[in-house]
Amino acid sequence: MTSRERVKTALNHQSPDRIPIDFGSTSVTGIHCKVVESLRDYYGLEKHPVRIIEPFQMLGEVEADLQEALGIDCVSVFGPRNMFDIDESQLHQQRTPWGQEVMIASGIDLTPDKEGDVYIYAKGDRTFPPSAVMPSNCYFIDAVERQHFVDDDQLKAEDNLEEYGSLSDEDLQHFVQASQKAAGTGKAVIASFGGTALGDVAFIPGMGLKDPKGVRNVSEWYMSTVMRKEFVHELFDKQTEIAIQNYSRLWQAIGNNVDVVFTCGTDFGTQNSQFCSLDTYRELWLPYHKRLNDWIHQHTTWKVFKHTCGAVVPIIPGLIEAGFDILNPVQINAKDMDSTFLKKEFGKDLTFWGGGIDTQRILPDGTPEEIRSHVLKQCEILGRDGGFIFNAVHNIQANVPIENVVALMNTLNELKTL
Amino acid sequence: MADLQELYKAIVEGNLNVAKSITQEAMEEQIEPQVIINEHMSKAMQEIGKRFEEGKAFVPELLMSARAMKGALDIVKPHMAQSGTTSLGTVVIGTVKGDLHDIGKNLVASMLEGCGFKVVNLGSDISSDKFVAAVKEHHAQIVCLSALLTTTMHYMQKVIQALEEEGIRQQVKVMIGGAPVSEAFAHQIGADGYSENANAAVTLARTLVSA
Numbered sequence: 001m002t003s004r005e006r007v008k009t010a011l012n013h014q015s016p017d018r019i020p021i022d023f024g025s026t027s028v029t030g031i032h033c034k035v036v037e038s039l040r041d042y043y044g045l046e047k048h049p050v051r052i053i054e055p056f057q058m059l060g061e062v063e064a065d066l067q068e069a070l071g072i073d074c075v076s077v078f079g080p081r082n083m084f085d086i087d088e089s090q091l092h093q094q095r096t097p098w099g100q101e102v103m104i105a106s107g108i109d110l111t112p113d114k115e116g117d118v119y120i121y122a123k124g125d126r127t128f129p130p131s132a133v134m135p136s137n138c139y140f141i142d143a144v145e146r147q148h149f150v151d152d153d154q155l156k157a158e159d160n161l162e163e164y165g166s167l168s169d170e171d172l173q174h175f176v177q178a179s180q181k182a183a184g185t186g187k188a189v190i191a192s193f194g195g196t197a198l199g200d201v202a203f204i205p206g207m208g209l210k211d212p213k214g215v216r217n218v219s220e221w222y223m224s225t226v227m228r229k230e231f232v233h234e235l236f237d238k239q240t241e242i243a244i245q246n247y248s249r250l251w252q253a254i255g256n257n258v259d260v261v262f263t264c265g266t267d268f269g270t271q272n273s274q275f276c277s278l279d280t281y282r283e284l285w286l287p288y289h290k291r292l293n294d295w296i297h298q299h300t301t302w303k304v305f306k307h308t309c310g311a312v313v314p315i316i317p318g319l320i321e322a323g324f325d326i327l328n329p330v331q332i333n334a335k336d337m338d339s340t341f342l343k344k345e346f347g348k349d350l351t352f353w354g355g356g357i358d359t360q361r362i363l364p365d366g367t368p369e370e371i372r373s374h375v376l377k378q379c380e381i382l383g384r385d386g387g388f389i390f391n392a393v394h395n396i397q398a399n400v401p402i403e404n405v406v407a408l409m410n411t412l413n414e415l416k417t418l
Numbered sequence: 419m420a421d422l423q424e425l426y427k428a429i430v431e432g433n434l435n436v437a438k439s440i441t442q443e444a445m446e447e448q449i450e451p452q453v454i455i456n457e458h459m460s461k462a463m464q465e466i467g468k469r470f471e472e473g474k475a476f477v478p479e480l481l482m483s484a485r486a487m488k489g490a491l492d493i494v495k496p497h498m499a500q501s502g503t504t505s506l507g508t509v510v511i512g513t514v515k516g517d518l519h520d521i522g523k524n525l526v527a528s529m530l531e532g533c534g535f536k537v538v539n540l541g542s543d544i545s546s547d548k549f550v551a552a553v554k555e556h557h558a559q560i561v562c563l564s565a566l567l568t569t570t571m572h573y574m575q576k577v578i579q580a581l582e583e584e585g586i587r588q589q590v591k592v593m594i595g596g597a598p599v600s601e602a603f604a605h606q607i608g609a610d611g612y613s614e615n616a617n618a619a620v621t622l623a624r625t626l627v628s629a
Binding site: 223264 | 463482521522614
């Protein structure tokens with residue numbers, strides 16, 4: 001089986017020759033650049049600065065040689081610009097605050113200020129206040145919220161739509177070429193076209209906008225889902241309309257060079273609870289999620305990937321109703337997210353893309369033997385009858401001991417030979 | 419006359435403007451701040467906290483209640499000193515160095531404040547030096563440390579060490595919270611307690627100050 005066939009078989013809920021593996025195909029299934037460097041060293045691969053493929057979380061590129069070493073079955077298609085609306089085609093070498101040489105978008109300067117903090121500017125324009133910061137001792141970036149006073153009489157959906165518009169011809173061309181190249185690898189192609197996440201708090205602060213308008217503070221946004229429902233409906237409605245127009249052009253130009261589309265990373269779960277009830281999900285999100293998912297299923301061969309962290313058991317029936325095919329990252333250590341229960345209850349409807357290893361305790365703090373037995377157990381439960389792509393619960397973070405990551409990879413190798 | 423039952427309702431429902439106007443009215447009628455806080459505000463925050471624990475309210479509702487409560491409390495505060503209102507204790511709270519997540523931490527701060535503690539909210543990305551300085555300056559009885567990341571949670575131990583090195587560890591109780599931390603982790607690093615959510619944090623803080 002080729003990697004692509006393996007992933008497609010699993011997505012069709014049939015048993016592939018082995019469990020397919022993803023590390024690095026999206027911004028939520030990746031590896032921190034520090035760990036990528038350690039893995040390259042461990043496997044004796046060529047030494048060179050790791051390329052940052054997603055600067056917000058400082059994810060490193062899992063290049064073809066490392067993919068080979070890890071047995072990875074999925075490749076990415078990312079957009080031409082990052083979260084800060086900075087061109088990703090122009091790179092320069094920079095040293096991170098922890099002393100690692102990396103290749104990163106030229107519009108990003110990793111030089112810390114005297115407090116040790118690194119500031120990032122929307123579109124690389126330093127004439128406006130910074131839109132994000134990597135505080136000293138931190139290993140990735142977070143938004144700087146720039147919230148003007150919200151005047152409810154003046155607030156318009158367009159204020160929160162500034163970053164969402166029709167795809168330019170150049171951007172479309174970028175996706176066509178990137179998808180062609182990705183499909184040529186024989187691996188499953190996971191595309192992040194962007195613009196389709198509804199109310200994702202990673203995007204709400206508008207880190208790519210120099211002076212964002214509308215609701216841009218995360219707490220204010222959460223409150224808006226209760227007290228400004230009409231505004232949220234109008235925003236989601238218009239954003240979905242734009243998304244479908246863009247997807248229509250993307251499908252015509254790209255077709256089945258892409259296998260999976262990562263459309264929405266809005267988190268509905270916390271460690272122990274949810275951000276809203278199932279009723280609220282059904283009222284506020286479901287109509288728009290369903291509209292886009294139905295369009296995708298009626299017009300394309302793409303499968304739809306939904307990311308939501310946390311304890312989302314009460315929300316999952318809504319996500320299935322909305323037509324999502326894939327759930328990620330399957331946060332198995334959150335409340336009630338028991339793997340056996342999830343597989344039994346929802347395994348026929350959803351492919352679990354994640355849940356392969358707990359990343360809050362086992363991966364960073366477990367022993368290699370604990371890691372092995374945990375991974376074997378997760379694969380046995382989630383991998384039965386397909387419907388499972390191996391991935392950790394979210395990105396592998398900086399400072400996870402390399403011997404633990406290697407123990408994880410060795411276990412996956414062991415599984416291939418069973 | 420100010421309808422304080424309506425204040426309770428306004429806070430539970432997260433209605434900022436109503437909460438403020440009733441409180442303003444109550445101040446003009448010279449109702450004791452202690453009565454407003456203990457009998458109404460605190461009970462309202464406990465009620466929304468209870469609904470949160472029962473899965474009947476969620477983070478957005480909690481944020482709205484906290485905002486309504488803070489709006490009301492800002493009106494009451496100037497009257498507290500003159501009426502000799504005492505707090506349950508002083509709490510210094512912050513998200514540890516390297517971590518910018520603060521929504522959950524702010525909810526804990528609001529809940530503690532609404533339930534009668536004096537709260538010094540240092541913000542996020544806070545170094546051990548800043549925690550130590552704040553504990554000394556405000557004579558805090560409790561320090562609350564928050565972290566959302568597995569990469570930053572271990573910094574909590576550094577804060578505890580810094581309190582020990584400064585010889586003030588015995589004066590304060592250390593509470594920890596945040597997604598990746600647990601009761602076991604609290605024991606491991608020598609904290610005095612862990613709480614899973616904002617409501618439980620208030621219960622824990624009350625226990626720690628009365629111990």
